[in-house]
Amino acid sequence: MSPTSATVATGDLALLYLSPRKTWLVRIQEKGSLHTHVGYLQFDSVIGKRYGSQLTTSLGRALWILRPTIEDFVMKGERRTQVIYPKDMGLIVVKMGVSSGFVVLEIGTGSGAMTTVLANLVRPDGRIYSYEMREEFIEIAKKNLGRAGLLDFVTVNLKDAREGVDVEDADAAVIDVGDPWNVLNPVWRALKGGAVISAITPTANQAEKLVIELEKTGFVNIETVEILLRGLEARMGMTRPSSRMIGHTAYLTFARKVFFEQILAND
């Protein structure tokens, strides 16, 4: 979790900023230091300073000390799997309405990037029940969650979710596995009526198959989107879009759980 105090304290995880492409997420300890290509910095000189302060390395270069955001924790986490990108996470959590106290089911913990963002939103009284069938990824996810101070709000289960999940009355679900249609029945059973699910699929073929199965399983308001994010290079008199961008991450499919009482003829 990001520190909330205005000044740097021993034990804080802080972001040291040199440039947009060069930042370090470091634990501030009295005896610690950061060694970089622009010189080193002793942490005892930082404790008690205001976040936002300018610091000087041993080689005279300026750094700033900043409070890390949840995006910094996600992007600096160890990744062994494909992770969901912040641009996609934003819409996912808004569509699902995730807020403090929510119980969220997650299928496909992977590196725990999405889990980190979800846990930060549901704390302190909510919980994430996350399923992962490969033990080595659980270790990575727990390490990332622990570093972000969010492990207490997550239960990670080592299980193939196709065999079922031990969750009831969840408020929302995120599915990030290669065959999401194969977990729809257990996910449907685990959710409260009206709860929103989000599924992440890299290919359009997967999205198509998923949507067809969602309709059969008991979901309505099905919507698939792709988010394209392009930066703007703002310079006096020559502002223009960045020539580089991430071309594609995934398609996002959203749907809401319903109970089919009887088949009605709709117009």
Ligand SMILES: C[S@@+](CC[C@H](N)C(=O)[O-])C[C@H]1O[C@@H](n2cnc3c(N)ncnc32)[C@H](O)[C@@H]1O
């Ligand atoms: C793309 S990764 C998830 C990444 C994660 N959303 C993140 O942001 O870090 C997909 C993960 O789902 C796991 N997985 C695939 N099928 C599964 C299943 N049926 N049950 C549980 N986990 C599964 C894989 O082992 C893999 O770690």
